[in-house]
Amino acid sequence: MKTEEKRPSADGAKTQKDYNTFRPYSMSRLLEYERCPQRFMFKYLRHLPEIQDNAGFQGQVIHEAIAKALRGENWEDALAELAFDDIQDAKYKVLTALKYSKNLGNIVGIETKFAILDNGTITDFGDPDGFLRGIIDLLVEDPNGGLMIWDWKTGHSKPTKFQVFLYAWAVQKALNRRVSKVGYILLSSSEILDFEVSKEELEITERKLNKLVSALENDKDFRATPGGHCAYCSYVGMCPLVSLIEAKDIPTVRSDDEASEIAKKIKVLEEKLKKYEDALKGYVEETETGKVKIDNNMWYGIKYSDVVKLSKTADLNSMYKDLWNQVEDPTRFFKVENKVLQEKFPENFSVSKRKSFGFMEGGNENDN
Numbered sequence: 001m002k003t004e005e006k007r008p009s010a011d012g013a014k015t016q017k018d019y020n021t022f023r024p025y026s027m028s029r030l031l032e033y034e035r036c037p038q039r040f041m042f043k044y045l046r047h048l049p050e051i052q053d054n055a056g057f058q059g060q061v062i063h064e065a066i067a068k069a070l071r072g073e074n075w076e077d078a079l080a081e082l083a084f085d086d087i088q089d090a091k092y093k094v095l096t097a098l099k100y101s102k103n104l105g106n107i108v109g110i111e112t113k114f115a116i117l118d119n120g121t122i123t124d125f126g127d128p129d130g131f132l133r134g135i136i137d138l139l140v141e142d143p144n145g146g147l148m149i150w151d152w153k154t155g156h157s158k159p160t161k162f163q164v165f166l167y168a169w170a171v172q173k174a175l176n177r178r179v180s181k182v183g184y185i186l187l188s189s190s191e192i193l194d195f196e197v198s199k200e201e202l203e204i205t206e207r208k209l210n211k212l213v214s215a216l217e218n219d220k221d222f223r224a225t226p227g228g229h230c231a232y233c234s235y236v237g238m239c240p241l242v243s244l245i246e247a248k249d250i251p252t253v254r255s256d257d258e259a260s261e262i263a264k265k266i267k268v269l270e271e272k273l274k275k276y277e278d279a280l281k282g283y284v285e286e287t288e289t290g291k292v293k294i295d296n297n298m299w300y301g302i303k304y305s306d307v308v309k310l311s312k313t314a315d316l317n318s319m320y321k322d323l324w325n326q327v328e329d330p331t332r333f334f335k336v337e338n339k340v341l342q343e344k345f346p347e348n349f350s351v352s353k354r355k356s357f358g359f360m361e362g363g364n365e366n367d368n
C-alpha cells in the first residue's frame with residue numbers, strides 16, 4: 001500500500017519525511033481525513049495544536065480508570081483528575097464497564113496496543129514504519145477459540161462500525177486468528193452494540209481502508225469539506241472556507257449523530273458561559289466604577305433597580321376602603337394599581353435596591 005515517490009501537499013512539494021508523518025495510520029487519523037482533508041492537514045502535516053474539549057478529556061480519564069479497574073489496580077484516584085461535578089458520572093461509567101466485562105468471556109487483553117506493517121506482520125507500536133496501529137480496549141476469547149474486540153464509548157454519539165471492523169481486520173491479519181465478534185459498550189446509555197464478523201465485512205473494511213489511504217497519499221490540495229464537524233474544528237479561523245461556513249451558519253444538523261453532538265457542545269458551552277459570567281462579575285465588582293467598557297456605546301456592569309415591597313403589617317383591606325372613600329365619582333370604573341397604592345400610602349411600602357449585572361447602552365446604569 002505504501003508508495004515511495006514524493007508527494008505534493010497543500011504546502012507544496014512534500015518530502016518522504018512529510019509523507020511518513022501520515023503513518024502509522026490510526027482510526028482517528030483516517031476518520032479525520034475522511035471528515036475534512038484540510039483539517040487533517042492542519043493537524044498532522046502542520047502539527048498545529050488542537051483544543052481538547054472537556055468530553056475528550058473525560059473520555060481519556062475514564063478509559064484509563066477502566067483499564068486500572070480491570071487490572072485490579074486502584075482506579076478511583078484516576079478519576080480525581082476530573083472536575084468535581086463530573087466524577088460521579090465517570091464512576092458510574094467505570095462500574096458499568098466492569099459489570100459488562102464480567103459477562104463477555106475470558107479477557108485476554110486490556111488496552112492492547114497493536115501495530116502492523118504493510119504486509120500485515122506485527123511490529124512495535126512505536127515503529128515509525130508501521131502501517132496501521134490502534135489500541136483495543138478489551139480483547140476477549142470466545143468459547144470456540146475466536147477473539148472478540150470491544151471498545152468503550154463514553155460519549156453519546158453512535159460510533160462508526162468501521163473502527164471495530166478495522167481492528168478485527170488488523171488482528172486477523174497479524175495473528176492469523178479468527179475474530180468472531182466486534183462491538184461497542186456504550187457507557188452513557190448502558191447499551192451493547194455488537195456485530196458478527198463475516199469474511200464479506202472484512203473485505204469491505206479492507207477496500208474502505210485502501211481507498212482512504214490511497215486518497216490521502218495521493219492528495220494534492222487537502223480540500224476543506226465543511227459540515228457539522230466544523231463546529232468542533234480548532235482551525236476554523238484558518239480555514240479557507242471560513243466565510244462560506246459562516247454564511248451557511250454552520251453548525252448544521254443533518255443527522256441524529258450531529259444533533260446529539262451539537263446538543264453536547266451547547267451543554268459544555270453553557271457551563272463555560274456560566275464560568276465566564278462569574279469571572280466577569282467578580283472582576284466588575286472590584287472596579288471603581290462597577291462597569292467595563294465593551295465599545296463606544298456599550299458597557300457591562302452592575303445595575304441597581306428598585307424593589308418595592310408591601311410591609312408585613314400593612315392592611316390591604318383598609319387601604320382599599322380608604323381609597324374608595326376618596327373616590328369622587330363611584331359610578332366610574334377605576335383600577336387599583338400597586339403604583340397608586342404606593343403613592344397614596346407610602347408608609348405601608350418599603351423600597352430597596354436590587355443589584356444585578358448586565359449590558360448597558362452608553363454606560364447608563366439604569367439601562368436594562
Ligand code: SF4
Pocket residue numbers: 036038039224225226227229230233234235236239240241245
Ligand atoms: S472549519 Fe470545517 S472545513 Fe474548515 S478546516 Fe475545519 S473542519 Fe475543515
